Amino acid sequence: MENGKSPAIKSTNSKMASQELISKLENTIENIADFPIPGIQFKDISPIFLDPQLYEEVIEDLVAFSKGKIDAVCGIESRGYLFGIAIAVALQVPFILIRKKGKLPPPLVSEKYDLEYGSAEIETRKGQIKKGQRILIHDDLLATGGTTEAAAKLVKKQGAKVVQFSFLIGLKDLKGEERLKRFNAEIYHTLEY
Ligand code: AMP
Numbered sequence: 001m002e003n004g005k006s007p008a009i010k011s012t013n014s015k016m017a018s019q020e021l022i023s024k025l026e027n028t029i030e031n032i033a034d035f036p037i038p039g040i041q042f043k044d045i046s047p048i049f050l051d052p053q054l055y056e057e058v059i060e061d062l063v064a065f066s067k068g069k070i071d072a073v074c075g076i077e078s079r080g081y082l083f084g085i086a087i088a089v090a091l092q093v094p095f096i097l098i099r100k101k102g103k104l105p106p107p108l109v110s111e112k113y114d115l116e117y118g119s120a121e122i123e124t125r126k127g128q129i130k131k132g133q134r135i136l137i138h139d140d141l142l143a144t145g146g147t148t149e150a151a152a153k154l155v156k157k158q159g160a161k162v163v164q165f166s167f168l169i170g171l172k173d174l175k176g177e178e179r180l181k182r183f184n185a186e187i188y189h190t191l192e193y
Contacts, residue, residue, distance in 0.1 A: 017061050017190045024054055025191050029169070043169055043193070045079065045140055058190065059083060062138070062166055063090045065188045070164060071133040074098050074124070076151050079140035083168060087138060096128045098137075098151050109158055113150035122150055124158075131159035141169040142189060145176030152183050169193065 028047045035042040048055055062083055066073075072094045075084030081097070088095035101110065101121035108123045129135070135155050139148060142165075152162045162185045170176065170189035177187055 013065065013186045013188045015065050015188060021057055021061060022191045025058070025168075028054060041193075043141060043171075045082075045168065049082070058168060059086045059090060061190050062087050062168070062188075065166055065186075066091060066136050066164055069134065069186075070136040072096060072129065072160075073136045073138055074129070074151060074155055076137070076139040076147055077103070077122075080138050082140060084138040087136070087166075094128070096124055098122050098124055098154065109154060111150045111154035111157070113146060113153075115146065120147075120150075122147070122154060124154060129155060129158040129160045133160040134163040135160050136164040136166060137162055138166050140167065141171065142167040142176040142180075143171050143174045145174075145179035148176065149179050152180070152185075156183075164188070 028051065030044040030047060032042040032044055034040065048058065066087060070091065070093060073084050073088040074096045075081045075098065077097070077099045085095050097104070099122065101123055104123050104125055107126040109126050110121050110123045112119055112121045137148060137151050137155065142148060148165060155162050162183050164186045165180055165188070167189040168191070170192045172192050180187055
């Protein structure tokens, strides 16, 4: 940091979801304690899909964040597909699947990353991400940011630029946003816990 000033990075975004939408989502998303392992507060988004109107409002909110700013959406397996494809269709841009190792046929581009115990790998089909494209990386929830960070590296190594990250939910205690700041992209979540 020069002159004690903050670096000029667009790490956050001034857009905010309406309080009405946030309240509806808070009343709909279920918190399940100690799932899948003790200590985790699992956010179950599946009740959103029982309410088509609420789903539509969520898509409108996420679309408003990305409108006019992106050339393609990369969705992270698997819950990143639930909203990601609808965002891409609304903006009439391509949707690219980022999948866990072993699910997509070759040719592939891969990225390894560390988990708390061991490591994992994510992949896209080679040629689907084009050089110079402005990419939105989307997932349902930002926790530690480990998977999203690996997704951003995977996009960058194909010559495209990560310009935005969006999530329905951000878990602020896990500091995922801190981890994504170095990509110098806008970050948005509809609601936060
Ligand atoms: P991370 O790489 O730690 O940011 O984890 C993000 C991924 O794990 C997302 O795709 C979520 O679907 C899932 N996830 C992590 N924590 C939770 C949680 N508390 N509730 C629901 N899903 C979660």
